[in-house]
Amino acid sequence: MAVLEDGRASEKRSGDDGDDLPIFNAENLQSNMKSIYYSRSFLSIIGGVVAGIWGFTGLMGFVFYFLIMATASLGFVAKAKFSTHKYFDCRNRILMDGFLGGLMSFVLFWTFAYDIVHIF
Amino acid sequence: MAEDLVLDTAIRDWVLVPLSVVMVLIGVLRYFVAKLMRSFQPPDRKALKEGQVVLRARNLKAGANFIPAKSFRVRRFYFTNEENGLLHVPKDQAQNAQAQMFSDPNMAMDMMKKNLSMIIPQTLTFAWVNFFFSGFVAAKIPFPLTQRFRSMLQNGIDLSTVDVSYVSSRSWYFLNLFGLRGLFSLILGEENAQDDTQRMMQMGGFGFDPTKSLSAEKDSLDIVQHEWVLPKMEQRAEEVLRKLVK
Numbered sequence: 528m529a530v531l532e533d534g535r536a537s538e539k540r541s542g543d544d545g546d547d548l549p550i551f552n553a554e555n556l557q558s559n560m561k562s563i564y565y566s567r568s569f570l571s572i573i574g575g576v577v578a579g580i581w582g583f584t585g586l587m588g589f590v591f592y593f594l595i596m597a598t599a600s601l602g603f604v605a606k607a608k609f610s611t612h613k614y615f616d617c618r619n620r621i622l623m624d625g626f627l628g629g630l631m632s633f634v635l636f637w638t639f640a641y642d643i644v645h646i647f
Numbered sequence: 648m649a650e651d652l653v654l655d656t657a658i659r660d661w662v663l664v665p666l667s668v669v670m671v672l673i674g675v676l677r678y679f680v681a682k683l684m685r686s687f688q689p690p691d692r693k694a695l696k697e698g699q700v701v702l703r704a705r706n707l708k709a710g711a712n713f714i715p716a717k718s719f720r721v722r723r724f725y726f727t728n729e730e731n732g733l734l735h736v737p738k739d740q741a742q743n744a745q746a747q748m749f750s751d752p753n754m755a756m757d758m759m760k761k762n763l764s765m766i767i768p769q770t771l772t773f774a775w776v777n778f779f780f781s782g783f784v785a786a787k788i789p790f791p792l793t794q795r796f797r798s799m800l801q802n803g804i805d806l807s808t809v810d811v812s813y814v815s816s817r818s819w820y821f822l823n824l825f826g827l828r829g830l831f832s833l834i835l836g837e838e839n840a841q842d843d844t845q846r847m848m849q850m851g852g853f854g855f856d857p858t859k860s861l862s863a864e865k866d867s868l869d870i871v872q873h874e875w876v877l878p879k880m881e882q883r884a885e886e887v888l889r890k891l892v893k
Contacts, residue, residue, distance in 0.1 A: 564832070565832070565833060568829040568830075568832060568833055569833060571829065572829060572830065572833075578789075579789070583789065584789045584790060585789070585790045585791055586790070588789055588790060589790070628829070629829055631822075631825040631826045631828065631829070632826045632827070632828070632829035632830065633826075634788075634822065634826060635822050635823060635825070635826025635827070636826070637789060638786060638787075638788050638789060638822060639663065639667070641787070641789045642659065642663065642786045642787055643659060643663075646652075646653075646654055646786075646787050
Protein backbone atom coordinates (compact mmCIF):
# COMPACT_ATOMS: atom_id res chain seq x y z
CA MET A 528 0.00 0.00 0.00
CA ALA A 529 2.60 2.55 1.00
CA VAL A 530 4.91 2.77 -1.97
CA LEU A 531 8.47 3.09 -0.87
CA GLU A 532 9.60 6.40 -2.12
CA ASP A 533 12.99 6.12 -3.66
CA GLY A 534 14.62 8.54 -1.29
CA ARG A 535 18.35 8.81 -1.63
CA ALA A 536 19.40 9.43 -5.16
CA SER A 537 22.78 7.88 -4.58
CA GLU A 538 23.46 5.83 -1.53
CA LYS A 539 26.91 6.92 -0.66
CA ARG A 540 28.08 4.46 1.91
CA SER A 541 31.35 6.12 2.65
CA GLY A 542 32.70 6.01 6.15
CA ASP A 543 33.02 9.54 7.28
CA ASP A 544 30.47 12.03 6.06
CA GLY A 545 27.86 9.85 4.57
CA ASP A 546 25.11 12.36 4.90
CA ASP A 547 23.23 12.96 1.73
CA LEU A 548 20.28 15.21 1.50
CA PRO A 549 17.14 13.17 1.22
CA ILE A 550 15.47 13.93 -2.03
CA PHE A 551 11.90 12.94 -2.48
CA ASN A 552 10.35 11.41 -5.47
CA ALA A 553 7.32 13.63 -5.78
CA GLU A 554 5.18 11.06 -7.50
CA ASN A 555 5.64 8.44 -4.83
CA LEU A 556 5.13 10.95 -2.09
CA GLN A 557 1.88 12.00 -3.62
CA SER A 558 0.74 8.42 -4.01
CA ASN A 559 1.48 7.78 -0.35
CA MET A 560 -0.55 10.80 0.65
CA LYS A 561 -3.41 9.59 -1.47
CA SER A 562 -3.37 6.19 0.21
CA ILE A 563 -3.59 7.88 3.56
CA TYR A 564 -6.48 10.03 2.39
CA TYR A 565 -8.43 7.04 1.12
CA SER A 566 -7.84 5.08 4.29
CA ARG A 567 -9.01 7.93 6.45
CA SER A 568 -12.14 8.48 4.36
CA PHE A 569 -13.03 4.82 4.53
CA LEU A 570 -12.39 4.63 8.25
CA SER A 571 -14.50 7.66 8.99
CA ILE A 572 -17.43 6.16 7.10
CA ILE A 573 -17.13 2.83 8.89
CA GLY A 574 -16.60 4.61 12.19
CA GLY A 575 -19.73 6.62 11.61
CA VAL A 576 -21.82 3.52 11.06
CA VAL A 577 -20.34 1.86 14.13
CA ALA A 578 -20.95 4.90 16.29
CA GLY A 579 -24.54 5.06 15.14
CA ILE A 580 -25.22 1.42 15.82
CA TRP A 581 -23.69 1.55 19.24
CA GLY A 582 -25.79 4.57 20.09
CA PHE A 583 -23.18 7.14 20.90
CA THR A 584 -24.64 10.56 21.38
CA GLY A 585 -23.21 14.00 21.76
CA LEU A 586 -19.65 14.39 22.81
CA MET A 587 -19.01 10.65 22.98
CA GLY A 588 -19.41 10.40 19.26
CA PHE A 589 -16.80 13.03 18.53
CA VAL A 590 -14.45 11.47 21.01
CA PHE A 591 -14.95 8.20 19.18
CA TYR A 592 -14.11 9.92 15.89
CA PHE A 593 -10.86 11.28 17.24
CA LEU A 594 -10.06 7.90 18.69
CA ILE A 595 -10.51 6.33 15.29
CA MET A 596 -8.30 8.92 13.65
CA ALA A 597 -5.62 8.42 16.25
CA THR A 598 -5.76 4.66 15.72
CA ALA A 599 -5.47 5.25 12.02
CA SER A 600 -2.37 7.38 12.52
CA LEU A 601 -0.85 4.68 14.68
CA GLY A 602 -1.65 2.15 12.02
CA PHE A 603 0.01 4.23 9.32
CA VAL A 604 3.12 4.69 11.36
CA ALA A 605 3.27 0.99 12.05
CA LYS A 606 2.79 0.22 8.37
CA ALA A 607 5.72 2.46 7.56
CA LYS A 608 7.72 0.35 10.01
CA PHE A 609 8.23 3.37 12.24
CA SER A 610 10.63 5.00 9.83
CA THR A 611 8.37 7.67 8.46
CA HIS A 612 11.25 9.74 7.17
CA LYS A 613 11.70 7.20 4.42
CA TYR A 614 8.16 7.55 3.18
CA PHE A 615 7.18 11.12 3.97
CA ASP A 616 9.01 14.33 4.15
CA CYS A 617 7.60 15.58 7.39
CA ARG A 618 6.36 13.50 10.30
CA ASN A 619 3.36 15.68 10.83
CA ARG A 620 1.94 14.73 7.50
CA ILE A 621 1.27 11.17 8.38
CA LEU A 622 -0.28 12.08 11.69
CA MET A 623 -2.27 15.19 11.03
CA ASP A 624 -3.21 15.21 7.41
CA GLY A 625 -6.86 14.69 6.70
CA PHE A 626 -7.76 14.60 10.35
CA LEU A 627 -10.77 16.79 9.96
CA GLY A 628 -11.52 15.90 6.39
CA GLY A 629 -13.48 12.85 7.29
CA LEU A 630 -15.55 14.56 9.93
CA MET A 631 -18.46 15.38 7.67
CA SER A 632 -18.70 11.86 6.32
CA PHE A 633 -18.50 10.53 9.84
CA VAL A 634 -21.36 12.76 11.00
CA LEU A 635 -23.47 11.82 8.01
CA PHE A 636 -23.17 8.09 8.49
CA TRP A 637 -23.39 8.41 12.24
CA THR A 638 -26.69 10.24 11.93
CA PHE A 639 -27.94 7.76 9.38
CA ALA A 640 -27.10 4.65 11.38
CA TYR A 641 -28.29 6.15 14.64
CA ASP A 642 -31.63 7.07 13.18
CA ILE A 643 -32.19 3.77 11.50
CA VAL A 644 -31.35 1.73 14.53
CA HIS A 645 -32.61 3.81 17.42
CA ILE A 646 -35.28 6.18 16.31
CA PHE A 647 -37.22 4.39 13.70
CA MET B 648 -42.26 17.02 26.02
CA ALA B 649 -38.93 17.40 24.33
CA GLU B 650 -37.83 13.82 24.74
CA ASP B 651 -37.76 10.91 22.43
CA LEU B 652 -40.19 11.36 19.63
CA VAL B 653 -41.01 8.15 17.88
CA LEU B 654 -40.89 8.65 14.16
CA ASP B 655 -42.78 6.73 11.56
CA THR B 656 -40.87 4.03 9.75
CA ALA B 657 -42.28 5.33 6.53
CA ILE B 658 -40.15 8.42 6.92
CA ARG B 659 -37.06 6.33 6.94
CA ASP B 660 -38.13 4.35 3.92
CA TRP B 661 -39.35 7.17 1.79
CA VAL B 662 -37.29 10.16 2.81
CA LEU B 663 -33.87 9.41 4.19
CA VAL B 664 -32.88 6.53 2.00
CA PRO B 665 -34.24 7.89 -1.29
CA LEU B 666 -32.65 11.27 -0.72
CA SER B 667 -29.25 9.76 -0.10
CA VAL B 668 -29.56 7.38 -3.01
CA VAL B 669 -30.60 10.20 -5.32
CA MET B 670 -27.69 12.35 -4.29
CA VAL B 671 -25.20 9.57 -4.82
CA LEU B 672 -26.65 8.83 -8.23
CA ILE B 673 -26.62 12.48 -9.23
CA GLY B 674 -23.01 12.73 -8.23
CA VAL B 675 -22.10 9.72 -10.33
CA LEU B 676 -24.12 11.04 -13.24
CA ARG B 677 -22.44 14.40 -13.05
CA TYR B 678 -19.05 12.77 -13.09
CA PHE B 679 -19.80 10.82 -16.23
CA VAL B 680 -21.46 13.73 -17.98
CA ALA B 681 -18.47 15.92 -17.25
CA LYS B 682 -16.20 13.25 -18.61
CA LEU B 683 -18.18 12.96 -21.82
CA MET B 684 -18.52 16.66 -22.33
CA ARG B 685 -14.88 17.42 -21.93
CA SER B 686 -14.06 18.91 -25.26
CA PHE B 687 -10.62 18.45 -26.64
CA GLN B 688 -8.97 21.66 -27.66
CA PRO B 689 -5.80 21.69 -29.69
CA PRO B 690 -3.20 23.17 -27.40
CA ASP B 691 -2.29 26.76 -27.94
CA ARG B 692 1.28 26.97 -29.14
CA LYS B 693 2.28 30.08 -27.25
CA ALA B 694 0.85 28.85 -23.97
CA LEU B 695 2.57 25.52 -24.44
CA LYS B 696 5.93 27.17 -25.02
CA GLU B 697 5.55 29.23 -21.91
CA GLY B 698 4.54 26.22 -19.91
CA GLN B 699 7.63 24.36 -20.99
CA VAL B 700 9.86 27.29 -20.11
CA VAL B 701 8.32 27.39 -16.66
CA LEU B 702 8.95 23.66 -16.31
CA ARG B 703 12.59 24.07 -17.23
CA ALA B 704 13.00 26.86 -14.73
CA ARG B 705 11.44 24.69 -12.05
CA ASN B 706 13.73 21.80 -12.81
CA LEU B 707 16.66 24.14 -12.54
CA LYS B 708 15.46 25.31 -9.18
CA ALA B 709 14.96 21.75 -7.95
CA GLY B 710 18.32 20.49 -9.05
CA ALA B 711 20.25 23.63 -8.30
CA ASN B 712 22.34 22.13 -5.59
CA PHE B 713 23.62 19.27 -7.64
CA ILE B 714 25.50 21.23 -10.25
CA PRO B 715 28.55 23.36 -9.60
CA ALA B 716 27.99 26.95 -8.64
CA LYS B 717 29.24 28.42 -11.86
CA SER B 718 27.02 26.23 -14.04
CA PHE B 719 24.04 27.12 -11.95
CA ARG B 720 24.73 30.80 -12.29
CA VAL B 721 25.15 30.51 -16.02
CA ARG B 722 21.83 28.77 -16.35
CA ARG B 723 20.09 31.19 -14.08
CA PHE B 724 21.39 34.11 -16.06
CA TYR B 725 19.98 32.53 -19.22
CA PHE B 726 16.55 32.56 -17.66
CA THR B 727 16.41 35.77 -15.72
CA ASN B 728 18.51 38.01 -17.84
CA GLU B 729 16.98 41.43 -18.32
CA GLU B 730 17.40 41.73 -22.03
CA ASN B 731 16.66 38.43 -23.65
CA GLY B 732 16.14 36.09 -20.72
CA LEU B 733 13.37 33.59 -21.26
CA LEU B 734 11.41 34.54 -18.20
CA HIS B 735 11.50 38.24 -18.65
CA VAL B 736 8.37 39.71 -20.16
CA PRO B 737 8.27 43.40 -21.03
CA LYS B 738 5.50 45.38 -19.40
CA ASP B 739 3.25 46.16 -22.33
CA GLN B 740 3.10 42.57 -23.39
CA ALA B 741 1.86 41.69 -19.95
CA GLN B 742 -1.28 43.75 -20.34
CA ASN B 743 -2.16 42.28 -23.68
CA ALA B 744 -1.93 38.75 -22.45
CA GLN B 745 -4.41 39.42 -19.68
CA ALA B 746 -6.99 40.94 -21.95
CA GLN B 747 -6.58 38.08 -24.34
CA MET B 748 -7.17 35.53 -21.67
CA PHE B 749 -10.52 36.97 -20.81
CA SER B 750 -11.86 37.22 -24.30
CA ASP B 751 -10.66 33.80 -25.24
CA PRO B 752 -13.88 32.07 -26.24
CA ASN B 753 -12.79 28.52 -25.55
CA MET B 754 -11.79 29.21 -21.99
CA ALA B 755 -15.02 31.09 -21.33
CA MET B 756 -17.08 28.20 -22.69
CA ASP B 757 -15.26 25.72 -20.50
CA MET B 758 -15.78 27.79 -17.40
CA MET B 759 -19.43 28.18 -18.15
CA LYS B 760 -19.93 24.50 -18.79
CA LYS B 761 -18.25 23.59 -15.54
CA ASN B 762 -20.30 26.11 -13.63
CA LEU B 763 -23.54 24.89 -15.12
CA SER B 764 -22.81 21.26 -14.50
CA MET B 765 -22.27 22.03 -10.87
CA ILE B 766 -25.00 24.45 -10.11
CA ILE B 767 -27.93 22.97 -11.99
CA PRO B 768 -28.16 19.58 -10.26
CA GLN B 769 -27.64 21.20 -6.91
CA THR B 770 -30.42 23.72 -7.47
CA LEU B 771 -32.80 21.14 -8.87
CA THR B 772 -32.25 18.76 -6.00
CA PHE B 773 -32.72 21.49 -3.46
CA ALA B 774 -35.95 22.61 -5.06
CA TRP B 775 -37.18 19.02 -5.16
CA VAL B 776 -36.38 18.52 -1.51
CA ASN B 777 -38.14 21.69 -0.53
CA PHE B 778 -41.20 20.87 -2.52
CA PHE B 779 -41.75 17.29 -1.49
CA PHE B 780 -40.15 16.89 1.86
CA SER B 781 -40.98 19.93 3.87
CA GLY B 782 -43.03 20.36 6.97
CA PHE B 783 -42.13 17.33 9.02
CA VAL B 784 -39.37 16.01 11.16
CA ALA B 785 -37.03 13.88 9.11
CA ALA B 786 -34.21 12.76 11.33
CA LYS B 787 -32.59 13.17 14.68
CA ILE B 788 -29.00 14.18 14.81
CA PRO B 789 -27.18 12.39 17.60
CA PHE B 790 -25.54 15.44 19.06
CA PRO B 791 -27.16 18.48 20.54
CA LEU B 792 -26.82 21.93 19.10
CA THR B 793 -27.67 25.30 20.55
CA GLN B 794 -30.94 27.11 20.05
CA ARG B 795 -29.46 29.41 17.48
CA PHE B 796 -29.31 26.59 14.97
CA ARG B 797 -33.00 25.98 15.28
CA SER B 798 -34.03 28.31 12.51
CA MET B 799 -31.47 26.80 10.18
CA LEU B 800 -32.18 23.17 10.83
CA GLN B 801 -35.88 23.08 11.48
CA ASN B 802 -37.22 25.38 8.88
CA GLY B 803 -40.41 23.50 8.12
CA ILE B 804 -41.33 22.65 11.65
CA ASP B 805 -43.17 25.38 13.47
CA LEU B 806 -43.17 24.05 17.00
CA SER B 807 -40.67 25.76 19.19
CA THR B 808 -40.63 23.17 21.91
CA VAL B 809 -39.27 20.40 19.78
CA ASP B 810 -35.67 19.56 20.58
CA VAL B 811 -33.17 21.06 18.20
CA SER B 812 -31.87 17.60 17.50
CA TYR B 813 -34.90 16.82 15.42
CA VAL B 814 -34.18 18.28 12.04
CA SER B 815 -36.06 18.72 8.83
CA SER B 816 -35.16 17.12 5.53
CA ARG B 817 -33.48 20.26 4.27
CA SER B 818 -30.74 19.83 6.80
CA TRP B 819 -30.51 16.15 5.85
CA TYR B 820 -29.90 17.37 2.30
CA PHE B 821 -27.08 19.63 3.42
CA LEU B 822 -25.59 16.93 5.58
CA ASN B 823 -25.59 14.64 2.59
CA LEU B 824 -24.07 17.32 0.39
CA PHE B 825 -21.03 17.66 2.60
CA GLY B 826 -20.74 14.14 3.80
CA LEU B 827 -20.88 12.35 0.48
CA ARG B 828 -17.71 14.04 -0.71
CA GLY B 829 -15.62 11.40 1.00
CA LEU B 830 -17.72 8.63 -0.46
CA PHE B 831 -17.38 10.06 -3.96
CA SER B 832 -13.65 10.22 -3.69
CA LEU B 833 -13.63 6.55 -2.81
CA ILE B 834 -15.92 5.25 -5.51
CA LEU B 835 -15.12 7.54 -8.38
CA GLY B 836 -11.37 7.62 -8.11
CA GLU B 837 -9.29 10.55 -7.11
CA GLU B 838 -10.12 12.72 -10.03
CA ASN B 839 -13.56 13.57 -8.85
CA ALA B 840 -12.81 14.06 -5.20
CA GLN B 841 -13.64 17.69 -5.62
CA ASP B 842 -17.21 18.66 -5.59
CA ASP B 843 -19.24 21.85 -5.77
CA THR B 844 -18.20 23.55 -2.60
CA GLN B 845 -14.51 23.15 -3.18
CA ARG B 846 -14.71 24.26 -6.76
CA MET B 847 -16.74 27.29 -5.82
CA MET B 848 -14.01 28.24 -3.41
CA GLN B 849 -11.47 27.91 -6.17
CA MET B 850 -13.39 30.15 -8.52
CA GLY B 851 -12.16 33.20 -6.68
CA GLY B 852 -8.55 32.60 -7.56
CA PHE B 853 -8.62 32.97 -11.30
CA GLY B 854 -5.02 32.96 -12.40
CA PHE B 855 -3.78 34.84 -15.45
CA ASP B 856 -1.51 32.12 -16.45
CA PRO B 857 1.27 33.15 -18.74
CA THR B 858 2.69 36.41 -17.49
CA LYS B 859 2.18 36.12 -13.78
CA SER B 860 3.61 32.65 -13.59
CA LEU B 861 6.62 33.70 -15.63
CA SER B 862 7.46 36.59 -13.36
CA ALA B 863 6.77 34.41 -10.33
CA GLU B 864 9.22 31.84 -11.59
CA LYS B 865 11.75 34.55 -12.29
CA ASP B 866 11.49 35.87 -8.77
CA SER B 867 11.73 32.49 -7.16
CA LEU B 868 14.74 31.65 -9.28
CA ASP B 869 16.38 34.87 -8.29
CA ILE B 870 16.21 34.11 -4.63
CA VAL B 871 17.63 30.61 -4.80
CA GLN B 872 20.78 30.27 -2.76
CA HIS B 873 23.14 27.82 -4.25
CA GLU B 874 24.58 25.31 -1.82
CA TRP B 875 26.87 22.70 -3.15
CA VAL B 876 25.61 19.45 -1.72
CA LEU B 877 28.17 17.06 -3.10
CA PRO B 878 31.38 18.17 -1.49
CA LYS B 879 34.48 16.12 -1.89
CA MET B 880 32.63 14.05 -4.37
CA GLU B 881 35.71 12.91 -6.17
CA GLN B 882 37.26 11.53 -3.00
CA ARG B 883 34.10 9.68 -2.09
CA ALA B 884 33.78 8.22 -5.56
CA GLU B 885 37.38 7.15 -5.36
CA GLU B 886 36.80 5.34 -2.08
CA VAL B 887 33.77 3.54 -3.39
CA LEU B 888 35.57 2.45 -6.49
CA ARG B 889 38.58 1.28 -4.53
CA LYS B 890 36.38 -0.85 -2.34
CA LEU B 891 34.79 -2.39 -5.36
CA VAL B 892 38.09 -3.14 -6.95
CA LYS B 893 39.53 -4.90 -3.90
